[in-house]
Amino acid sequence: MLSQKAKYALKALLYLAEQEENHISRTIEIAEGAHIPKKFLEQILLDLKRARFVSSKQGKMGGYYLIKSKHDITLAEIHRLFDGAIALLPCASLNFYEPCSDCKTENECNLRHGLMMIRDETLKAMQNITIASLVDK
Amino acid sequence: MLSQKAKYALKALLYLAEQEENHISRTIEIAEGAHIPKKFLEQILLDLKRARFVSSKQGKMGGYYLIKSKHDITLAEIHRLFDGAIALLPCASLNFYEPCSDCKTENECNLRHGLMMIRDETLKAMQNITIASLVDK
């Protein structure tokens, strides 16, 4: 399941994607428009900024805006940024790989292969869903 | 990601599936064979019993054994039993559906459709992985 953070991040990105080109959105606008607690959203937007999905302008008249095309932001990326691995165990993960305790002794746990198949299918599906595809429902 | 409980449940089921027909396994055997804390495993086996994957015999010479074919126990079922919904949000779930707070006001949140597509693909993949398929790696 998605964390609140990941869900809020998606809602915030959807909000930004729906604005006119070159429009800058203040945090408070996004918070009210997408029903997100403002102070919590601040942290989320900073995370999105550090990961280069959005950029910001400080000070009066400042705010946030997309710097990555809404067609190129996938659900897989947002999931990984806020919730980590897509695979069901670390030993089956591409981006967050680590051997599980049992893998060490048995070299490979029995679960790994099956979980990698599931990861591949889930990842493919998640890469197919973009902010743009969500905006036009 | 899978909880420890779900992972241990899978390991325990794998252990049982590897035993000879009609063999009864004591909790302590499974715990040592699959590297699972014994008292924690007790709870997990009881959950598996209540969900009719295994049955048990009490008293001396007692233990646990599979009552569902290893070909018919899927990863999807174990995930749902221990970790709940497969979908990324409750509003996109088949077995654990509930409207999210935003769905109420907007009737449907923008995320729902995309998340249902992901759920469908993940579910298909998870139903394809059985205890039997994991035993023969």
Add this chain to the structure above:
DNA sequence: ATAAATTCTATAATATTAGTAGGGTATTGA
């Protein structure tokens, strides 16, 4: 200068997870 906005760090409240403890109940076999 002042107001408005982002940025940053710390902290609090809550929920979940992972595991432990300890006794109760059923069955076997001497």
Add this chain to the structure above:
DNA sequence: TCAATACCCTACTAATATTATAGAATTTAT
């Protein structure tokens, strides 16, 4: 019958993660 063995059940605890909130520092437009 009685003791040993093994499942059954509930409660509790410790650690961790999640979901925020608070408050001050910094930047920018006017």
